[in-house]
Amino acid sequence: MNIGDKVLFTFPDTLYRMLKSTNPRASRTIQGEVIEMLDNGLVKVKFNGIVSLVKQEDLTVL
């Protein structure tokens, strides 16, 4: 995984089912672009123009 990669974030399954009920706009998967990779295994990804911090293990490079 590198900066600029297009990635697919997948929400951990058991968490998604519960959080979906609190935010109807949420979807289990969302595409984004890698902005920065941190040393602690976390990745900054831009989703829909919003920079977010997620775990690398929850991303798939497209």
Added chain:
Amino acid sequence: MYIQLAWAELKNLVASKNLLLQYVELETAYNVWTSEGNVIYRCRIDKDDPRNDDQIDFEDNYKDQCNKALIPRDQDGKPYARAETRPINCTTVFTGVGDSDSNIGDGKSLTWDFSNDDDLVTDGVPEGYKRKRIEFKFLDSVWIKDGTVFFFNAKKGSYADIYIVCPAGYYYYDNNGVPHLATEDTPIAHYVSRYPIQGDCPMGDELNSETCSSEIPNYYKFWLEITVPDSDTASNGAVVLEMYRRRTLVL
């Protein structure tokens, strides 16, 4: 729409969806079915002599529980309707205490007392005020319904807030549906906002709703914050939450 099933499939479907089984007895077989909306699941159980396995199972374990009204009706034909906010398979709970890591009802007490320094925080406290934050959580997902606030000796200007908080290391969705990993404890809902308390309220002030919250994941936690004037050294109180949850004891 009709869907033909084997008896084993039909009875498992009935059990998993809490459906009502119906049957008609013919000379050589039972026609057995259940419906879910406009879908009818059905099967045929042959009658043999000696009895076959499906026939034995149906006649001995299911037959006398069948043919209950799918929609209960009054004598004048009007259907019974039932409206409630309680989610399926949940029960109503009134609690003045959170859960511990392993047990229900022995966690943080939802009380405060400004005659001591317990639970005091300084983040974001307005000038001339002080604040206690009571942090609590539940072992299982919960649905918050109502609540009652009891307070004593509360000075003018005192107020209460309750937040739902995503702990550091867990995900939450922002208002745009974008997921975020919380790097610190992050309030994601502020459902009691600057609720005023003053004087004595021994009978409790009820915060009522006609509905209940969405399911709140069990790894989320709650902050009950009580903010009072700096000069307060005597007020105290408690909160009781009315909520729904799947279990009330760890058995």
